[in-house]
Amino acid sequence: MSTRALMRKLEDFEGPRLVPLRENLFGASFFLMKLLPARFMLERAAEQGQLKPGTTICESSSGTFGLALAMLAVQQGYRLILVSDWALDRHLHRRLIELGAEVTIVDSPASCGGLQQARLDRLQMYLKDVAGSYWPSQYGNTDNPLSYAKVAEQFLDRIGRLDCLVGPVGSGGSMSGTARYLRTLFPDLHAIGVDTPGSVLFGQPSGKLNLSGLGGNILPGNVDHSQFDEVHWLPPVEVFHATHELHRTHGLFMGPTSGAAYRVAEWWSRNNPGKTVATMFPDEGHRYVETVYDQEWLEAIAGWASPLPEGPVTVSSPKEPMLGWSRFLWKRRSLNEVLAVTAM
Incomplete structure (x- = not known):
């Protein structure tokens, strides 16, 4: 069997299932996005x-x-x-x-x-x-975002016109790549990145991260800031509640990065009736059975029993302390442009 054929043995597991969540909202549920x-x-x-x-x-x-x-x-x-x-x-x-x-x-x-x-x-x-070793370098390899042309094509085939794309940001490949391809047909597509406080990806001061797969303490080269219209930062408690809501309401057993994306996409779709929204759910919840899906573990998290906000607080700078769900209008600018303007 050729090398190409071997590499494509798992190809059927790469793409998402597209699940209607409400009239104008679709979830792209991956078995294993990476x-x-x-x-x-x-x-x-x-x-x-x-x-x-x-x-x-x-x-x-x-x-x-x-x-x-x-x-x-x-x-x-x-x-x-x-x-x-x-x-x-x-x-x-x-x-x-x-x-x-x-x-x-x-x-x-x-x-x-x-x-x-x-x-x-x-x-x-x-x-x-290790002589002759190879480093895929998911954070900087431009083939990472390029690969998501396949996901954009699936959206086009199954949903058609999209008005908004929402997804968590880690290495930067999925959101940057998918948004870039979709905009060749839909230049007005509204792209929303989902991050967490303490992550440097969109200008927050580096801090402790408690969400696997979301945010980071180093800035990957594959995060194309100019693709994003707005950015939301969600703290862990908000994310965990959203993950459970996604499971209870829609039967989708996903990880917390998916829950974070769901919270933002559900809020945006409710506030923009008539707009078609797709959101990325990167992986399933099996790794989180003893944490996010364990009630005793959750009850030990500070703020777990506190009431949740109905929506985000809009901040004037991504450097502000993010004490709860926060939102910033990025307007497809580079990181340097945003930080220069908000520092004035």
């Missing part, structure tokens, strides 16, 4: 001679991109080294080991960039020591 960019990146690397039979793949991940690489590597016969941290779910850790990945855990954060930077520093050591 399979799409991971497969596309490896395929392109093989075509360009960067990835050869027997190559060792090295990557930094504490979540689903690492799982996607492990699933692809075991089918294609590559060695895989993953650098992760304490946020790696223990069940996912076991699964990665079962798939043959070599997982190393970083315990201490870097002085600048936190655990994400510490992981990248450790990764560079492996890339230097």
Whole structure:
């Protein structure tokens, strides 16, 4: 079997199920969203001679991109080294080991960039020591956003015209890539990025992050700020409630990044009747059975029993303290443009 054929064995699992949530709102529910960019990146690397039979793949991940690489590597016969941290779910850790990945855990954060930077520093050591190794580099590889042309095509085939796209932002690939392709047909498409307080992706001061897959302490090159019309920041408690609401109301058993996107998309669709909205739900909820879906764990979270706001507070700068659900009108500007204007 050819290398291309091997890489496409999991292709049927890459795309989302498009679920109607209300008259003007659709959820794009993925089994494992990161399979799409991971497969596309490896395929392109093989075509360009960067990835050869027997190559060792090295990557930094504490979540689903690492799982996607492990699933692809075991089918294609590559060695895989993953650098992760304490946020790696223990069940996912076991699964990665079962798939043959070599997982190393970083315990201490870097002085600048936190655990994400510490992981990248450790990764560079492996890339230097392992001859001929390949780094997919999900944060900076332009094939990441390019791969989401396939998702944009599915939206067009199943939904047709879209007025608004909502999604969580981590590596930046899914939202930046999908919005860019959709705007070739719908230039007025309204794109909303969902982040969390303490994440530097949209100008917040770096802080502790408590949501796997959402936000970050380093700024990935694949976050194209000029694609976003507005940005919302949701604290963990708000996200966890939304994740349960998505499950109870629509039967979708998804992770907290999906819950965050659902909260924002549901609010925007209610306030914009007649506009068609699609929102991205990146992965299922199985990794969160002992946390987000465990009542005792939730009751230990500060503010869990407090009433929730009906909508976001609009802030005048992304640098403001985000004490609750907050919203900023980004207006498709670069990060530097926004920070320069809001600093005046």
